Structure formats: C-alpha cells, structure tokens
Amino acid sequence: MQLFFEQILNGLAIGSIYALITLGLALVYGILRILHVAHAAVYTVGAYVGLAIYSRTSTLLLAVPGSMLSCVLLGIAIERFVYFPLLKYPPYVPLISSIALFLGLEELCRIVAGPELLTFPATLPFPSFSVAGVMVSGTTVTVYAVTIAVLAALWFVTAKTEFGLAMRAASLDMEVASSLGVNSKLVVDATFAIGSAIASLAGILVGIYYNQVYSTMGTMPAYKSLALIVVGGMGSTVGTVLASFLLGLGETLLISFANIPLPRDALAFIAMILVLMWKPTGLLGKR
Amino acid sequence: MDYFATVATIIVIQAIAACGLNVIVGYAGQISLGHAAFFGIGAYASAMLTTKAGLTFWQALPISLLISMSLGFLLGLPSLRVREDFLAITTIGINFIVEAVFVYTPFFGGALGLGGIPRVAVFGSRLGNSQFLALCAVFLAITLMICRQFTRTWMGLACFAVRENETAASSMGISPVRAKLSAFVLGTGMAGLSGALYAHYARFISAGDFGFPISISMLSMVVLGGMGTLAGPLLGALIIGVLPEVFRSLMDYRMFLYSMLLLLMIRFQPGGLLGEQSAAAGLLKGILNRRRASSA
Numbered sequence: 001m002q003l004f005f006e007q008i009l010n011g012l013a014i015g016s017i018y019a020l021i022t023l024g025l026a027l028v029y030g031i032l033r034i035l036h037v038a039h040a041a042v043y044t045v046g047a048y049v050g051l052a053i054y055s056r057t058s059t060l061l062l063a064v065p066g067s068m069l070s071c072v073l074l075g076i077a078i079e080r081f082v083y084f085p086l087l088k089y090p091p092y093v094p095l096i097s098s099i100a101l102f103l104g105l106e107e108l109c110r111i112v113a114g115p116e117l118l119t120f121p122a123t124l125p126f127p128s129f130s131v132a133g134v135m136v137s138g139t140t141v142t143v144y145a146v147t148i149a150v151l152a153a154l155w156f157v158t159a160k161t162e163f164g165l166a167m168r169a170a171s172l173d174m175e176v177a178s179s180l181g182v183n184s185k186l187v188v189d190a191t192f193a194i195g196s197a198i199a200s201l202a203g204i205l206v207g208i209y210y211n212q213v214y215s216t217m218g219t220m221p222a223y224k225s226l227a228l229i230v231v232g233g234m235g236s237t238v239g240t241v242l243a244s245f246l247l248g249l250g251e252t253l254l255i256s257f258a259n260i261p262l263p264r265d266a267l268a269f270i271a272m273i274l275v276l277m278w279k280p281t282g283l284l285g286k287r
Numbered sequence: 288m289d290y291f292a293t294v295a296t297i298i299v300i301q302a303i304a305a306c307g308l309n310v311i312v313g314y315a316g317q318i319s320l321g322h323a324a325f326f327g328i329g330a331y332a333s334a335m336l337t338t339k340a341g342l343t344f345w346q347a348l349p350i351s352l353l354i355s356m357s358l359g360f361l362l363g364l365p366s367l368r369v370r371e372d373f374l375a376i377t378t379i380g381i382n383f384i385v386e387a388v389f390v391y392t393p394f395f396g397g398a399l400g401l402g403g404i405p406r407v408a409v410f411g412s413r414l415g416n417s418q419f420l421a422l423c424a425v426f427l428a429i430t431l432m433i434c435r436q437f438t439r440t441w442m443g444l445a446c447f448a449v450r451e452n453e454t455a456a457s458s459m460g461i462s463p464v465r466a467k468l469s470a471f472v473l474g475t476g477m478a479g480l481s482g483a484l485y486a487h488y489a490r491f492i493s494a495g496d497f498g499f500p501i502s503i504s505m506l507s508m509v510v511l512g513g514m515g516t517l518a519g520p521l522l523g524a525l526i527i528g529v530l531p532e533v534f535r536s537l538m539d540y541r542m543f544l545y546s547m548l549l550l551l552m553i554r555f556q557p558g559g560l561l562g563e564q565s566a567a568a569g570l571l572k573g574i575l576n577r578r579r580a581s582s583a
Binding site: 033035082085086089090091092093095096097099100101102103104107108111223226227230234263265266269270272273276277280 | 312316318320365368372373375376377379380381383384387390391499503506507510539540542543545546547549550553554557
C-alpha cells in the first residue's frame with residue numbers, strides 16, 4: 001500500500017512535468033493551429049541554459065530567470081522567422097519546418113554542450129518529509145508547487161485579465177479579433193513567450209528531478225506531447241492538463257503494477273488512438 | 288565499384304519508398320510521418336517468410352506486399368477519418384507502436400533483430416552487388432511507371448481534387464476517404480516493396496532501421512525534391528543519400544546540416560527543388576528538354 005501511494009505521488013509528478021511541457025504546445029496550437037514540435041527543443045535549451053548559469057553562480061535565483069528569458073527570446077524568434085511567414089501554406093509546411101528546427105536545435109545542443117550526460121546538482125528550497133511512512137522528496141514537492149503556481153497564474157491571466165480576453169478572442173478567430181482592435185501580433189508573441197517560459201521551467205525541473213540534462217531529453221516529450229494535445233482536445237488547455245496527469249499516473253501505475261510487454265513511451269500513442277476512436281475530438285475538445 | 292554499388296543500391300531502395308510517400312503526401316495531400324513503419328513491415332514480412340517459412344524472395348514478395356498494403360489499409364482507415372493535423376500525429380504514433388512491437392516481440396527477433404536473410408536469386412543463381420542494384424533499378428522503374436499511371440487514373444485525379452479542396456471534391460461526388468485510402472494503400476505498398484528489397488540487401492534487420500528518424504529522412508527526400516512531382520522523390524533520395532558520403536569528414540555535424548537544409552528548403556521553397564515556381568525546376572526542365580530534343 002505504501003508503494004502504491006509512492007507510485008501515485010511519482011505519477012502525479014511526472015504528470016505535472018508533462019503538463020508543463022505540453023501547455024506551451026496547446027497554447028500555440030490554440031492560436032496559430034501549428035503543431036509546434038520545436039517546443040521540446042526550447043525545453044531542452046531551457047534545461048541547458050539553466051544548468052550553465054547554475055554551475056557558474058550556484059543559485060537558482062539567477063538560473064531560472066536567465067533560462068526563462070533565453071527561452072522566451074528563442075520562442076519568439078522561432079515564431080517570427082519560421083512560423084509567421086509560413087502561415088499561408090497548408091499545415092504540413094509549418095509542421096515539417098518545426099520538425100527540422102527541432103532536430104537542428106537538438107543537434108546544436110549536442111555540438112555545443114557535448115554528447116555526455118550532465119548532472120544538475122541543485123539544492124531546492126523544500127525539504128523532504130514523510131507522511132505515514134510514505135516518503136515525499138523535496139524535488140517532488142517543488143514539482144507540485146511550480147506546477148500549481150504556473151497553472152494558477154495561467155488561469156488568472158487567461159480568465160481574469162483583459163489581455164487574456166484578447167488571447168481567447170484571437171484563438172477563436174484571429175482576423176475578426178484584429179478588426180475589433182486586438183493587437184493580434186502582440187498576442188501571438190505573448191503566447192509564444194508564455195509557452196516558452198513554462199517550457200524552460202519544465203526543462204530545469206526535469207533536469208533537477210532526474211538529476212540529468214542531455215541533448216536528446218526533448219525527443220520523447222516532443223512526440224508524446226503531440227499525442228497529449230490530441231487526447232486533451234486540440235487547443236483545450238484544461239483537457240491538455242487533464243490528459244497529462246492521466247498519462248503520468250497511468251504510465252507509472254501500469255509499469256509498476258501490470259506486466260505489460262510494451263515500452264512506457266508507446267502507451268501515450270496507444271491511449272491516443274483509443275481516445276480518437278471513441279471520441280475523435282479528444283477528451284475536452286469541442287469541434 | 289563495390290562502394291559505388293552499395294551507395295547506389297541504398298539510394299534506389301530509398302527512392303522507391305520516397306515515391307510511395309510522395310503518392311500519399313504529394314498526390315493526396317495527406318501528411319504521413321510514419322512511412323518507415325510500412326518500410327519496416329515489408330522488410331520484416333519478407334525476412335520472416337524467407338528465413339522462417341523457407342520461401343524464396345520471389346514467393347515471399349507478393350505476400351509481403353499484400354501484408355504491408357493490408358496493414359496500410361487497416362491503419363489508414365481510422366487515421367484518415369481524422370483531420371490532417373491529427374493524421375500527422377497518428378502516423379507518428381503508428382511508427383512508434385510498430386517499432387515497439389518489433390523490439391518487444393520475441394517472434395520478430397526482439398531487440399536482437401533478424402539475421403541470415405538470404406540473398407535474392409534469379410534462375411537459381413544468387414545476385415552479386417551490381418546485379419542486385421540492377422534489380423532494384425528495375426523495381427524503381429516499375430514504381431515510377433505505376434506513379435505516373437496513377438496520376439492519370441480517375442482515382443489519381445480524385446486524389447488531386449481532395450488535396451486541393453476536400454469539401455469541393457466531395458461536393459463533386461468524390462469520396463475523400465476512398466481517394467485518400469487508395470493513395471495510402473498504394474504508398475504503403477511501395478514502402479513494403481522497398482522494405483523487402485532492403486531486408487534482402489542488408490541481410491540483417493533490427494527495429495532501429497525503421498524508426499521515426501527514418502520516416503523524417505524519407506519525408507525530407509520528398510520535400511527536398513518536390514512534393515507531387517514524379518522525379519522529385521528520386522532527386523531527394525539522391526541528395527539525401529549522397530550528402531553523408533560527401534560530408535563524411537563532417538560526420539559529427541551531419542544531422543545538424545540535414546535539418547538546417549530541410550528547414551531552409553521548406554522555409555524558402557516549400558514546393559521543393561522540382562516543384563512549381565521553383566528556379567531549379569525551370570533550369571532542369573530546360574536541360575532535359577534539350578536532351579530529349581537531341582536524342583530524338
């Protein structure tokens with residue numbers, strides 16, 4: 001029973017990380033209808049930049065904002081120089097460019113930082129503790145705390161501010177929103193900035209959680225997060241978060257308690273195909 | 288000569304698969320990111336039939352084609368019902384699942400792969416490297432002929448119509464699902480053929496040969512050459528196949544160069560080298576026409 005609870009906590013932590021990575025993808029898809037595969041490269045870059053700053057200054061107070069800033073700039077650069085000029089083409093053109101960009105950035109990380117696995121020996125503000133014999137590590141608590149903070153902030157921005165209203169309007173119909181006075185270019189920039197900042201947080205968290213940073217750390221998240229936004233309902237942020245937590249829990253529990261002859265990474269895609277057959281719009285999709 | 292034959296055979300085999308992908312992406316406008324799965328299904332089918340069931344390559348070939356085409360039909364049926372954004376993702380999923388099945392099923396040799404696949408024999412004599420290259424070239428020629436014929440059939444024209452505008456096409460009485468599915472089945476069949484040739488060429492296959500990166504490199508061939516053109520996939524396969532030989536000294540930067548090449552291509556010339564409105568296409572057409580005129 002103790003093991004079961006520990007696995008639940010693990011699953012929730014992995015689900016939180018999936019949610020943080022996939023949120024950016026869902027936001028971008030919601031507004032530009034582009035599958036932003038290169039988002040996972042932004043996440044990898046975030047982890048590397050965070051680690052680089054941390055290993056020189058040994059404080060997360062500089063590493064986190066520094067990494068977020070560089071990811072925001074990278075995200076906006078990708079949007080301005082690659083996606084925006086390609087919006088007039090059918091969707092597979094930006095998709096292919098995104099995959100190419102993803103592979104290129106991943107390779108760049110490997111060439112710059114080297115192919116070996118780096119460790120991320122950061123100390124976290126939360127201590128480890130145990131409740132009724134169930135160990136809860138400080139890293140796990142940090143993952144929960146960051147995820148809750150990000151989700152709350154994102155909910156506040158999109159639901160309660162005027163800017164959030166503009167974002168929602170632009171995601172419904174960008175042309176109509178522009179004609180009604182929404183600065184759609186700014187909204188798109190901001191969407192990429194928010195998504196990329198969250199990706200950088202996710203990168204640093206994963207680096208600390210598994211204590212490793214490597215150039216291909218974004219490969220599985222890149223494709224798994226695609227499956228997650230499909231399961232959640234394309235562009236639905238709530239659905240995406242729900243799908244991420246379900247996958248994190250499902251993966252962890254199935255791997256530890258059921259002896260299935262498939263790798264854990266294939267589960268996301270099997271779940272996706274099952275969901276699509278049952279409900280082609282995803283869990284919370286409307287269209 | 289052997290070096291040349293090795294490089295050329297791989298290029299020809301990949302060109303066959305790229306032609307198949309071109310039918311799906313270029314003709315019917317359906318993005319597939321899991322083409323390597325069907326390449327792998329063809330390879331595994333032929334390898335299993337020749338090593339475990341004791342058939343010859345020629346007996347196994349029609350069965351392998353049938354297997355890859357029917358799996359293409361079965362996997363295409365649910366995938367093609369969804370919108371095109373979804374299709375890209377479901378095909379990625381198919382690729383990962385098929386690869387996982389090959390790795391995790393002992394029946395398919397598991398992580399160790401399948402070895403001891405016999406060479407192809409014609410009239411009882413085993414083919415050497417250059418003879419096998421000739422055989423692959425014959426298959427490539429047949430593939431190209433089928434592609435060309437397909438664009439002239441009713442179904443081929445229906446695919447073009449669906450690619451341009453699905454709603455308009457269905458209002459003209461074309462069933463988009465049927466058109467897409469026929470393109471998908473034809474394309475996966477060509478991938479299966481290419482896979483079968485690959486298995487008997489490499490003579491040892493493992494799941495890693497058919498992973499997602501291979502799908503990306505096949506898509507790069509089609510995009511580089513020009514989606515929807517007849518010769519585009521050929522040119523793409525040639526470029527992607529020759530580049531690693533040219534850049535052998537830059538081995539470490541190879542993937543980076545590839546991806547940047549693909550990015551620049553799709554960013555500035557989404558139609559590919561031989562696509563419409565392409566500068567290179569005009570130049571090449573001029574040269575080809577002159578050749579044709581002088582040979583006639």
